[in-house]
Amino acid sequence: MAFRLTGLKVSPNSATLEEARARVFDFFKAACRSIPSIMEIYNLHDVVTESQLRSSVASEIRKHAQVSNPKVIDLLLFKGMEELGNITEHAKQRHHIIGQYVVGGQGLVQDLSAKDQGNSDFLKKFYNSNYF
Amino acid sequence: MGLGLLPSRFSRIPANRLFLRSIVSNSHRQSPEAAAAAVPPPEPTPDLPPRTPVAGARVHFPNPDDAIEVFVDGYPVKIPKGFTVFQACEVAGVDIPRFCYHSRLSIAGNCRMCLVEVEKSPKPVASCAMPALPGMKIKTDTPLAKKAREGVMEFLLMNHPLDCPICDQGGECDLQDQSMAFGSDRGRFTEVKRSVVDKNLGPLVKTVMTRCIQCTRCVRFATEIAGVQDLGMLGRGSGEEIGTYVEKLMTSELSGNVIDICPVGALTSKPFAFKARNWELKGTESIDVTDAVGSNIRIDSRGPEVMRIIPRLNEDINEEWISDKTRFCYDGLKRQRLNDPMIRGSDGRFKAVSWHDALTVVAEIVHEVKPEEIVGIAGRLSDAESMIALKDFLNRMGSNNVWCEGNGPNPNADLRSGYIMNTGISSLEKADVFLLVGTQPRVEAAMVNARIRKTVRASNAKVGYVGPPADFNYDYEHLGTGPQTLLEIVEGRHPFFSTISNAKNPVIIVGAGLFEREDKDAVFSVVEAIAKKGNVVRPDWNGFNVLLHNAAQAAALDLGLVPESNQSIVTAKFVYLMGADDADLDKIPKDAFVVYQGHHGDRGVYRANVILPASAFSEKEGTYENTEGCTQQTLPAVPTVGDARDDWKIIRALSEVAGVRLPYDNFGAIRSRIRTVAPNLSSLDEREPATFGFSVKPESNQKMSSTPFKAAVENFYMTDSITRASKIMAQCSAQLLKK
Ligand code: SF4
Ligand code: FES
Numbered sequence: 001m002a003f004r005l006t007g008l009k010v011s012p013n014s015a016t017l018e019e020a021r022a023r024v025f026d027f028f029k030a031a032c033r034s035i036p037s038i039m040e041i042y043n044l045h046d047v048v049t050e051s052q053l054r055s056s057v058a059s060e061i062r063k064h065a066q067v068s069n070p071k072v073i074d075l076l077l078f079k080g081m082e083e084l085g086n087i088t089e090h091a092k093q094r095h096h097i098i099g100q101y102v103v104g105g106q107g108l109v110q111d112l113s114a115k116d117q118g119n120s121d122f123l124k125k126f127y128n129s130n131y132f
Numbered sequence: 133m134g135l136g137l138l139p140s141r142f143s144r145i146p147a148n149r150l151f152l153r154s155i156v157s158n159s160h161r162q163s164p165e166a167a168a169a170a171v172p173p174p175e176p177t178p179d180l181p182p183r184t185p186v187a188g189a190r191v192h193f194p195n196p197d198d199a200i201e202v203f204v205d206g207y208p209v210k211i212p213k214g215f216t217v218f219q220a221c222e223v224a225g226v227d228i229p230r231f232c233y234h235s236r237l238s239i240a241g242n243c244r245m246c247l248v249e250v251e252k253s254p255k256p257v258a259s260c261a262m263p264a265l266p267g268m269k270i271k272t273d274t275p276l277a278k279k280a281r282e283g284v285m286e287f288l289l290m291n292h293p294l295d296c297p298i299c300d301q302g303g304e305c306d307l308q309d310q311s312m313a314f315g316s317d318r319g320r321f322t323e324v325k326r327s328v329v330d331k332n333l334g335p336l337v338k339t340v341m342t343r344c345i346q347c348t349r350c351v352r353f354a355t356e357i358a359g360v361q362d363l364g365m366l367g368r369g370s371g372e373e374i375g376t377y378v379e380k381l382m383t384s385e386l387s388g389n390v391i392d393i394c395p396v397g398a399l400t401s402k403p404f405a406f407k408a409r410n411w412e413l414k415g416t417e418s419i420d421v422t423d424a425v426g427s428n429i430r431i432d433s434r435g436p437e438v439m440r441i442i443p444r445l446n447e448d449i450n451e452e453w454i455s456d457k458t459r460f461c462y463d464g465l466k467r468q469r470l471n472d473p474m475i476r477g478s479d480g481r482f483k484a485v486s487w488h489d490a491l492t493v494v495a496e497i498v499h500e501v502k503p504e505e506i507v508g509i510a511g512r513l514s515d516a517e518s519m520i521a522l523k524d525f526l527n528r529m530g531s532n533n534v535w536c537e538g539n540g541p542n543p544n545a546d547l548r549s550g551y552i553m554n555t556g557i558s559s560l561e562k563a564d565v566f567l568l569v570g571t572q573p574r575v576e577a578a579m580v581n582a583r584i585r586k587t588v589r590a591s592n593a594k595v596g597y598v599g600p601p602a603d604f605n606y607d608y609e610h611l612g613t614g615p616q617t618l619l620e621i622v623e624g625r626h627p628f629f630s631t632i633s634n635a636k637n638p639v640i641i642v643g644a645g646l647f648e649r650e651d652k653d654a655v656f657s658v659v660e661a662i663a664k665k666g667n668v669v670r671p672d673w674n675g676f677n678v679l680l681h682n683a684a685q686a687a688a689l690d691l692g693l694v695p696e697s698n699q700s701i702v703t704a705k706f707v708y709l710m711g712a713d714d715a716d717l718d719k720i721p722k723d724a725f726v727v728y729q730g731h732h733g734d735r736g737v738y739r740a741n742v743i744l745p746a747s748a749f750s751e752k753e754g755t756y757e758n759t760e761g762c763t764q765q766t767l768p769a770v771p772t773v774g775d776a777r778d779d780w781k782i783i784r785a786l787s788e789v790a791g792v793r794l795p796y797d798n799f800g801a802i803r804s805r806i807r808t809v810a811p812n813l814s815s816l817d818e819r820e821p822a823t824f825g826f827s828v829k830p831e832s833n834q835k836m837s838s839t840p841f842k843a844a845v846e847n848f849y850m851t852d853s854i855t856r857a858s859k860i861m862a863q864c865s866a867q868l869l870k871k
Contacts, residue, residue: 119788122797126785127487130747130777 013074020073024061027077027084031057034088042094048102056101183207183225191223200266205273217259217270218246226272229281229310231288231395232347233260236451237356243288243347245310247280248272256280278314285315291326291370292396293342300338301397303410307345328373334381335863336388336456338405344398346372350390357453358384359585359605374398383868384605385578385848388459392442392452401440403460403860408432408439416769417444419756420458421513421683421749422855424644425557425579426758427454431462431750431769438462438750438770448558448819449762455578456864457849462750464858468733470745471774482743487775487785494742495790497725501705503530509701510536510693511711511730512682512852515754515766516813517802518746518779519684520691521794522710524805525783528792533700536688537715538681540647541698545689547829549822550656552686553580553760554674555639556819561587563675565635566595567628569618569659570841571643571679572602575848577759580641580679581605594635596628599643599841614840615651618658622665632666639675640668644685645844653832660829674821679759681844681851683749686757690810709736710779711746713853729782731773732853744786745776748854752778753799755806755813762819763812 014020035053039045044053064076086092125132185191191211193199198213204224211220216239221228231243241261248259251269256276264270271277289311296302328341346365351374354363362382366375376382382390390399413432420427420441428444441462443454473490474482485493498506508526510519519536526534535543544550555563560583573581587593588606595608598617611617611628620626632638642659646652660676662668668675680686701707701719709715711730717739720726728740731748751772757763772778777785780802787794796802806813812820845851847869849861 120793120797123785123788126777126781130772130781 014070017068017070017073020070020077023077024073027080028057028061031080031084034084038087038097041088041090042092042097044094044097044102047098053101056104060101185225186222186227189222200264202264202266202268202270204270206269211264215264217248217250217257217262217264217268220264220268221248221259221270221272228259228272229314230260231306231310231345232349234349234352234393237349237352237393240348240352243345244284245281245288247277247284249274249276281310281314282316285311286319286321288345289315289319290321291342292345293325293327295340295343295397298406299340299343299397300400300405301343301394305397306395326370331375332379332381333376333399334383334387335860335867336402336460337382337390338400338402340398340400341373341375342398343396344374345396346374347395348374349393349395350374350399353390353393354382354384354387356589357389357582357586358386360384363390381868385455385457385574386453386582388456389443389453401460403463404440408434413439414769416750416767418750418766418769419683419764420454421756421766422457422461422852423455423577423579424680424682424685424759425449425577426683426756426762426764427458427579428764429454429458433750433769436770438465448556449758449760450579451582453579453582457578457851457855457861460860460864461855461858463860464732464854464856465748465750467859468853468857469748469773469776470731470733470737470743471776472745473775474743476741487777490742490744491786491789494727494744494786498529498706498790501725504533504700505703505705506531506533506708507695507700507704507706508534508708508710509712509715510534510684510688511709511713511736512536512538512684513711513749513854514684514688514779515749515752515756516687516691516806516810517754517799518710518783519688519693520806520809521780521783521787521796521802522708523691523693524794525787525790525792526708528787528794529790532696533704534693535695536682536684536693537712538644538647538685539688539693540649540652541695542652543647543689543694544653544656545692545694547822547824548690548761549674549676549824550829551644551678551680551689552822553641553677553679554669554822555677556760556821557583560584560639561590563587563635563637563639564591564593565631565638566593567621567632567638567640567662568595568597568599568608569640569642569655570599570646570844571641572599572843572845573641573679574603574605575843575845576643576645576681577679578848580759594631596631600843602843614838615655615658615836616838618655618662619836622658622661624665629662629666632662632668635666637673637675638666638668639677640666641677641679643841643844644678644680644682645842649837649839651834651836654834654836657832657834658836683756683758686759686761687755687763687810687813690757690813691806692809709740710783711853712736729779730853731776732857734853734856744782745774746779746782747772747776751776754779755803755816757813760819761812761821763814763816765816 014023032054035050067073193212199210200213201208201210202220204221204226207224209220209224211223218228228246230246232240233246239261241258244258246259247256249271250257330341331339333339348365351363351365354360362376364377366373391401412434416431418429418431420429427450428446429441430444431438432440441459443452445452472484473487475485475493477483506526506529508522510522523534557580566584585606596611597608598611600613621629640663646655663676704724707720707724707726709728713735726740727742728736729744729746731746749766750769752768754766755763784794796805847865849865850856855861
């Protein structure tokens with residue numbers, strides 16, 4: 001089955017950093033454009049807003065902000081496109097989206113109360129897992 | 133074992149000889165007779181590199197004049213008189229193949245695998261049974277020796293089934309390894325193989341008797357080490373079989389060791405049968421915690437599951453044996469585990485909550501009660517790290533009511549010599565008289581009992597026993613059942629007193645069951661008086677011992693886990709049970725809030741209001757001190773179950789939530805905290821003897837009651853939360869305990 005999202009295709013290698021950078025922006029825009037339909041497909045309206053999803057996409061991209069090799073950027077872009085394709089294809093399920101982009105890497109337990117802000121590093125890690 | 137050493141042996145061959153060892157077929161191989169006849173020219177000058185003895189064995193010369201010199205493959209070695217040819221070869225660094233020989237058992241000499249050539253002897257000799265004589269020229273690598281081995285292998289394999297694909301021993305089988313190394317590449321056997329009826333040896337040892345090669349190691353182990361006459365050899369010739377004479381189970385607390393010593397797959401582990409192949413397993417060197425001996429074990433795991441436990445060599449503690457409880461308790465690690473923090477709701481049911489909520493609830497409640505009403509009890513499996521954390525936490529909350537179960541209401545933690553085995557387990561072998569006071573070592577510490585039995589067998593040491601009727605597997609004299617007998621001995625009215633005072637190295641072993649007695653101090657002072665009068669404690673010999681029961685006990689006393697008042701549990705409002713299941717739980721008042729931190733849903737959980745899941749000994753790094761004062765360490769073999777955390781981490785986290793943050797964040801920091809409290813706990817794998825004897829102890833003026841001593845361990849197979857959760861241990865107690 002072909003991807004419904006047109007314009008997502010593997011492009012030739014970026015020659016320069018500038019070209020790669022432009023491609024990242026294109027990718028980000030494409031992702032933003034598909035967010036409304038993603039909200040629709042996965043029925044996300046009651047758990048997340050569009051802007052939250054946008055910033056989650058942005059933060060995924062920013063994770064690799066320090067990468068300066070165009071080849072690596074191309075690779076990451078390719079992975080991102082694949083992921084976006086899979087999501088818009090409905091190749092994933094709702095909990096995937098929620099787990100990866102709504103709840104994010106912090107896990108389900110979050111110490112959000114003001115009292116917990118002063119917790120030591122040890123306690124924060126302790127709540128997370130036994131291994132640290 | 134045996135052939136595990138082979139690769140290292142081959143790697144020791146110098147490079148210039150490697151060429152000769154490459155696989156070629158020459159006339160020698162095609163006609164073995166020619167090979168045997170062709171005597172290789174004697175090497176003029178052996179230019180062999182110095183060899184290291186097999187497995188780093190050290191030779192002890194009791195009398196330097198008795199040293200003799202023999203030549204192994206042209207290499208001269210000095211050995212004491214009385215060594216066998218086999219031992220001489222081991223000293224020379226040559227590993228001789230063997231099936232029946234075992235260094236801790238008597239010599240049988242019936243498998244003939246160890247044949248070597250000795251110059252001027254007409255036939256190859258069975259090296260394990262042949263004493264070495266001065267100047268003997270032993271050759272282990274000649275065509276004759278090789279041919280002899282090949283022949284023995286052929287005979288052994290004649291009646292051995294081709295079972296390897298379905299045999300649990302596969303991969304660690306001496307027969308498999310040695311037939312690869314020394315066997316022939318073809319068989320001449322065309323007849324029908326014999327078959328032998330399997331025997332039922334109980335819930336632990338599985339038998340496939342057709343595989344047996346009649347090495348009689350198991351028979352010798354049972355009679356010599358385990359001290360039960362259950363196994364024996366029946367029949368002769370090809371009708372020979374190993375069996376129990378009558379339909380009878382093997383009832384020994386050491387029976388599992390026959391699995392290790394059986395060189396083939398005739399005796400294998402029943403619970404482990406068909407569960408895993410040994411090459412899939414990851415081994416972790418750890419310590420056993422089911423009793424106070426601290427046997428060295430290897431935990432074999434596959435992924436997150438402990439598959440089996442096998443012993444590790446430690447001459448000072450468990451030699452190479454372990455008790456059945458140690459070996460087979462591991463299935464308890466998979467049952468009844470606590471995996472989520474839980475809070476008991478108003479309806480009496482537990483509800484899983486997050487760590488955050490559980491710790492918040494506990495921290496709130498602990499602040500609502502008065503400091504004197506806070507009580508902490510460490511369980512019998514606790515490691516030193518968690519105990520010091522518990523003590524520090526409770527101290528910071530203002531309470532000093534913390535102790536370890538099994539240590540009794542008012543333990544003596546001041547004098548280390550008053551609660552450890554001062555003689556040391558391995559030095560028990562030097563003793564010639566034992567006085568056992570209120571202790572049944574066979575069920576309390578099977579490995580210590582094995583040591584006593586070894587001594588009794590080797591030197592005919594006398595054993596006197598004061599306590600309830602009990603089971604011993606060596607000769608003993610039942611002197612009496614209660615403290616009355618001790619008084620008779622100390623006053624010299626009892627004939628055993630002269631036995632003690634005439635002995636060269638007398639040993640008194642007091643059971644930790646006495647700690648629970650009201651008149652504990654009085655009993656101990658009588659025993660110490662016996663020790664004083666009988667000259668049991670001298671500058672060169674300390675024969676006064678206390679045999680502890682639990683892995684946590686010694687470290688708890690070293691760390692000073694002593695309750696401030698022995699009635700504190702009755703008035704407690706907040707009780708912190710750190711794996712404590714055997715404490716007096718019914719004494720806890722109804723309105724007290726009970727926190728249970730532990731790994732098994734055992735007795736403590738029934739009374740708990742909050743459950744904090746912790747990791748078991750197989751899942752954490754922890755320091756344990758055994759009954760002789762030797763500090764050892766467990767290492768994590770498998771990951772923790774569910775959302776469980778390490779014990780000390782839980783207390784550290786709780787302390788922070790409760791606002792009294794403990795100052796250690798990692799294992800190294802808590803270790804250095806332990807070092808300031810009990811420096812001996814930081815020297816791992818070393819036995820730290822006590823510095824002061826009891827001579828500095830103040831006199832006790834307690835009245836001694838005449839209540840006889842009680843048996844301390846009711847059921848050898850079920851003593852703690854892990855063994856109580858184990859199905860195999862339940863089967864053992866149903867089938868093997870003498871009712
Ligand atoms: S059962 Fe095993 S240990 Fe016992 S005689 Fe047979 S091969 Fe040897
Ligand atoms: S090992 Fe020597 S005869 Fe068996």
